[in-house]
Amino acid sequence: MTPLVHAFVAHFGEMGSRWGINRTVGQIYALIFVSPRPLCADEIAETLSYSRSNVSMGLKELQSWRLVKLRHMPGDRREYFDAPTDAWEIFRTLAEERRRREMEPTLSMLRSALLETPSSEEDRVAQERMKGMHDLIELMSNWFDDVQRLDAQTLAKLMRMGARVQKLLELTGQLKPGTKE
Amino acid sequence: MTPLVHAFVAHFGEMGSRWGINRTVGQIYALIFVSPRPLCADEIAETLSYSRSNVSMGLKELQSWRLVKLRHMPGDRREYFDAPTDAWEIFRTLAEERRRREMEPTLSMLRSALLETPSSEEDRVAQERMKGMHDLIELMSNWFDDVQRLDAQTLAKLMRMGARVQKLLELTGQLKPGTKE
DNA sequence: ATCAAATTTCAGAAAATACTGAAAATTCGG
């Protein structure tokens, strides 16, 4: 590993826990991401000084996040891995997986909680707040869904506009004066 | 705790680790969030069966995330806590803190990595990929910044539009034919 | 200033998570 790659890999290891993956998984991903060619598990284990089995588990985890892709090299039985390099594609994948893992379970818990008949004033207040949380999460979840379908270029355009989008909305309001909200 | 509140609190405890906070912190937040009145540390410790000191640390953590606010009740020396109930405000706070904790350190690591002179073809490729990642993170970071400044109503409007925003962008292109990208 | 109430700190215990090595299972060329 060159010092440049080492610094990148080390950072991903350290940030791993903040991002909800562990050190090994973070480092494996970083290494694959910057590598000019696909890597096999043995090379990864060797480079990062982790056991072969640890690397195997890490690769499974990264595959479940769809952050690395399995490749085969002609005339080689071993499994090689590379990572998408298009940042927008990576962002989309991450957003989708996070929604699935971090938002959907909460949404379904909230849905059933909101079906209950409150048994006290305390419950009534609690449900009211859960409703607010539910509605926002649902809104964001649907928004992610929509955004998922936009092509990278449109997305980038939207982001670059930033707050100016507000102006645009006001403008639209004028163009279609009958439309509410 | 009523069964309704209990289910909510338990869920936040379980999800905590996925969200980058621990079980205790998740449960304390959930309890404060649905409570009709501010709670003091002793009540929380009692309700959740955690030690007073654990609750103290959890509250510090929640304050550092700006998810709970310190209150004082007249004639009572104890510190009470409540949580903002407006879902949009919570979302904003979370987005801002996450950017600060999860994106900024990476951005600054990438910035210095990109200043290095690549010492090999391998480094050159690595830097190229880091550049793609850096640019996207920076774009998103600035976008968050912009979004931060929009009022809740505009934000909600934007989200509800979802993918239809694309149409709007095309339209704008027609309205201002000189504008590039 | 005093002092009891309240909060925080922190060292060590408990629990959870990550990691390894050996053994089992799978894969595929012959």
Added chain:
DNA sequence: CCGAATTTTCAGTATTTTCTGAAATTTGAT
């Protein structure tokens, strides 16, 4: 099919994180 190469599983160990209780500190009413 056979068997070597490769990957996966998993029980046990190591490490990290969380949690507690006791002691120290801070707070504010008197």
